[in-house]
Amino acid sequence: MRFPRNSDKSLWLPLLALLALVSEAGAWWWIARMPGGMSWQGPTLLGLGAALCAVAVSLLLWRKIVPPREAPIEPQRPMSPTKLDSLQARQLLASSLDALDVGVEIWDEHDRLVLYNKKLNLMRVNFHTPADIGQSFEALVRAKLKQHLVPAAIGREQEWLTQRLATRGTHTEPQLKELAGNQWVNTYETRTPEGFLVASWVDVTELVRKGRMLEASNRRLAQQSATDELTGLANRRRFDEALEVEWQRAARSVTPLSLLMVDIDHFKNYNDCYGHVAGDECLRRVASVLGQCVRRAGELVARYGGEEFVMLLPGADMAHACETAQNCLDLIEEKALPHATSVTAPHVTFSIGIACLLPDATLNPASLVNAADTAMYRAKTSGRAHYEVADQADWEIDKDTPRTQPSPLS
Secondary structure (H helix, E strand, C coil): CCCCCCCHHHHHHHHHHHHHHHHHHHHHHHHHHCCCCCCCHHHHHHHHHHHHHHHHHHHHHHHHHCCCCCCCCCCCCCCCHHHHHHHHHHHHHHHHHHHCCCEEEEECCCCEEEEECHHHHHHCCCCCCHHHCCCEHHHHHHHHHHCCCCHHHCCCHHHHHHHHHHHCCCCCCCEEEEECCCEEEEEEEEECCCCCEEEEEEECHHHHHHHHHHHHHHHHHHHHHCECCCCCCECHHHHHHHHHHHHHHHHHHCCCEEEEEEEECCHHHHHHHHCHHHHHHHHHHHHHHHHHCCCCCCCEEEECCCCEEEEEEECCCHHHHHHHHHHHHHHHHHHCCECCCCCCCCECCEEEEEEEECCCCCCCHHHHHHHHHHHHHHHHHCCCCCEEECCHHHHHCCCCCCCCCCCCCC
């Protein structure tokens, strides 16, 4: 095939390569300027479309103009114009593929490597060498596995290889792969009508890192929205969500659900005496004490109000709930946090209300909270520094019913 210098046909391949380069540059410009959190699909598809266009045309030229292997060039004879044109076209093909900002591999119908571009070796250092041309995909991959160049396959190389060979060329969606050195690429595999396989590698390391940073930020925000800032415990919102979930689970499995309502005795006096900074430190130390008293999976301690805390104990019967309450009373006594204005003890103490039941359709989660709250108020009016268990009257109390007020300070 001859390309006369003055013929318009001689311009189409450089123009196509230029179009591919401009499209690739546009795609990366798009990625660099788009705000965080937006979809990467648009710029990725733009860049991939340019790459596949260039590769497809290049492959067509390869099939038409490259002489078969069975007909080697005889160096002694003068090169014919046709062979000279073929050599020039091949060089143009190689330089066009090397100019792409996408890694490219082309495999023949027998899955043997036909060519690759420089970008692939920049993405995966020394991944291919000229000696790899003509080698089968399986043989090359086995060599890479021996060198531990595939992080996802380490420790299960044969299983990974079997699965990879079974799915080769069947993916209709890009495959995200992790390379050595915390590098990430999207790989695309496309079959040509001639049975060749074109594999494109798009470096998405920066996009993956930004995505992970965004996910971590979202997790932190979610955690902050469910955590009490002062004590680090779950907040009221998190408790309400957990109570609803555990109530439904206990109703399905017919298992008990217990709740402890804990109040710091004379905390207003504590703040007045020591100041709000010391009061905040007291709340943090109380939170630590209560956190040490829960041991089972699923048990939750939350800050319910100013100086009120709740302890949700899924699967706990009354005996376990009372044991937990007594542990709280014993541990806060051991800490002996000074409380000079308390008329109950010279140190910080708790009043605790306990409620335990088997949830069913006749009750709702609020009834458990009301019962524990009422029992806690009874503990405060009967001497403080101990726990009380909700009785039948406590279960029947409405959330708007006034509770017995604590005795006035002497």
